Amino acid sequence: xxxxxxxxxxxxxxxxxxxxxxxxxxxxxxxxxxxxxxxxxxxxxxxxxxxxxxxxxxxxxxxxxxxxxxxxxxxxxxxxxxxxxxxxxxxxxxxxxxxxxxxxxxxxxxxxxxxxxxxxxxxxxxxxxxxxxxxxxxxxxxxxxxxxxxxxxxxxxxxxxxxxxxxxxxxxxxxxxxxxxxxxxxxxxxxxxxxxxxxxxxxxxxxxxxxxxxxxxxxxxxxxxxxxxxxxxxxxxxxxxxxxxxxxxxxxxxxxxxxxxxxxxxxxxxxxxxxxxxxxxxxxxxxxxxxxxxxxxxxxxxxxxxxxxxxxxxxxxxxxxxxxxxxxxxxxxxxxxxxxxxxxxxxxxxxxxxxxxxxxxxxxxxxxxxxxxxxxxxxxxxxxxxxxxxxxxxxxxxxxxxxxxxxxxxxxxxxxxxxxxxxxxxxxxxxxxxxxxxxxxxxxxxxxxxxxxxxxxxxxxxxxxxxxxxxxxxxxxxxxxxxxxxxxxx
Numbered sequence: 001x002x003x004x005x006x007x008x009x010x011x012x013x014x015x016x017x018x019x020x021x022x023x024x025x026x027x028x029x030x031x032x033x034x035x036x037x038x039x040x041x042x043x044x045x046x047x048x049x050x051x052x053x054x055x056x057x058x059x060x061x062x063x064x065x066x067x068x069x070x071x072x073x074x075x076x077x078x079x080x081x082x083x084x085x086x087x088x089x090x091x092x093x094x095x096x097x098x099x100x101x102x103x104x105x106x107x108x109x110x111x112x113x114x115x116x117x118x119x120x121x122x123x124x125x126x127x128x129x130x131x132x133x134x135x136x137x138x139x140x141x142x143x144x145x146x147x148x149x150x151x152x153x154x155x156x157x158x159x160x161x162x163x164x165x166x167x168x169x170x171x172x173x174x175x176x177x178x179x180x181x182x183x184x185x186x187x188x189x190x191x192x193x194x195x196x197x198x199x200x201x202x203x204x205x206x207x208x209x210x211x212x213x214x215x216x217x218x219x220x221x222x223x224x225x226x227x228x229x230x231x232x233x234x235x236x237x238x239x240x241x242x243x244x245x246x247x248x249x250x251x252x253x254x255x256x257x258x259x260x261x262x263x264x265x266x267x268x269x270x271x272x273x274x275x276x277x278x279x280x281x282x283x284x285x286x287x288x289x290x291x292x293x294x295x296x297x298x299x300x301x302x303x304x305x306x307x308x309x310x311x312x313x314x315x316x317x318x319x320x321x322x323x324x325x326x327x328x329x330x331x332x333x334x335x336x337x338x339x340x341x342x343x344x345x346x347x348x349x350x351x352x353x354x355x356x357x358x359x360x361x362x363x364x365x366x367x368x369x370x371x372x373x374x375x376x377x378x379x380x381x382x383x384x385x386x387x388x389x390x391x392x393x394x395x396x397x398x399x400x401x402x403x404x405x406x407x408x409x410x411x412x413x414x415x416x417x418x419x420x421x422x423x424x425x426x427x428x429x430x431x432x433x434x435x436x437x438x439x440x441x442x443x444x445x446x447x448x449x450x451x452x453x454x455x456x457x458x459x460x461x462x463x464x465x466x467x468x469x470x471x472x473x474x475x476x477x478x479x480x481x482x483x484x485x486x487x488x489x490x
Contacts, residue, residue: 003078019118063112087318090124125318133312135436140304145449147289166258175222177207182256326362372429383424
């Protein structure tokens with residue numbers, strides 16, 4: 001094998017690799033020898049088929065695999081001998097002239113027919129040399145907050161607000177916004193009943209937005225036992241395509257009208273939520289808030305660490321990695337805008353300036369990502385299969401009823417599994433670095449602690465528009481906002 005350098009500029013590399021035909025011939029003969037002991041051909045005893053006959057029958061079929069193996073083997077050796085590591089998948093081309101699919105195929109066919117040596121060009125970008133900064137020059141602040149009585153009371157009130165109590169209105173009273181109605185309805189399009197448009201004893205709070213636009217408003221002023229036709233049009237972006245933008249009539253009967261009454265926070269209220277008494281509920285809220293505050297504090301600490309590290313990392317970045325990351329962030333942002341129903345031109349007033357911001361974010365991500373990879377290798381920081389599987393199962397739990405399918409989807413996709421593994425490695429690397437930098441604790445109140453988290457939420461919305469950030473919750477029962485009901489029937 002002969003390797004010659006064509007280009008070495010910054011992190012860009014281009015090399016030419018030549019493998020003599022004799023090497024290809026040797027590989028082919030070796031494959032045929034392996035095949036000889038297993039193949040069964042009519043007229044020959046097992047293991048007695050002449051090599052020249054095997055070559056005639058199987059030679060052309062084996063050559064593509066042989067060429068592929070040789071390219072993998074020689075390209076890896078070429079980079080290893082040069083002490084280089086590719087930042088991206090190298091681009092291999094067999095035709096040395098102006099790119100042409102036809103010419104490329106012709107060259108490969110010549111190699112397969114052993115009419116010429118295996119010769120190819122490899123273009124790639126390398127991972128730069130990365131110097132580790134002096135950690136003792138990095139000083140960061142860890143904000144912490146204690147759970148107060150006011151915090152517990154506020155969380156408790158949120159629980160009460162989310163677990164509203166209702167009592168039935170008098171028969172002479174009409175339905176108002178905020179009332180809960182129990183209704184039967186039958187939906188029809190062009191006089192025909194459609195799937196999913198019928199329900200009995202369905203609870204609906206007027207103004208909740210649980211049903212399609214225009215449905216709830218027409219129930220305002222209705223009376224108990226009243227029957228009415230509700231005319232609506234399904235939204236253009238409705239999740240069921242064949243119903244989108246269709247006019248529908250819902251034949252509806254109001255069976256009960258209930259008005260909201262203040263929820264009394266008491267032992268009885270706590271028992272309804274599954275606790276022994278109000279004291280136990282408050283203890284649970286306090287414990288959960290402590291965990292949430294610590295989680296937010298750690299997230300803020302990590303953010304401060306990254307802010308301290310980033311300006312100290314001085315190395316060139318592989319251009320393709322940065323471009324791919326920037327494009328990914330940008331495309332997600334655009335998709336998020338379009339998904340919200342807004343027009344891109346209304347949200348992005350200065351595309352050039354906004355795109356520059358995303359390019360800067362991409363550079364930071366790539367820079368920190370390469371640095372974390374180096375530290376993980378230098379310090380032999382790894383994650384076990386058990387840790388990865390645990391994280392995968394947690395991810396799958398976000399899709400109730402589809403857990404098995406989600407797990408299988410990830411396990412069959414190496415790239416998807418890397419999305420599970422990489423954050424776990426990064427977390428361990430961050431924990432390692434945090435033991436080496438200077439950390440000063442600062443006691444703050446809840447508002448300031450959560451203020452940092454909310455500011456970060458805004459930043460994350462720009463950088464990762466598809467990822468919803470976890471915010472503080474008082475208990476799993478409470479501050480987590482209840483998922484909205486599917487529109488119309490839903």
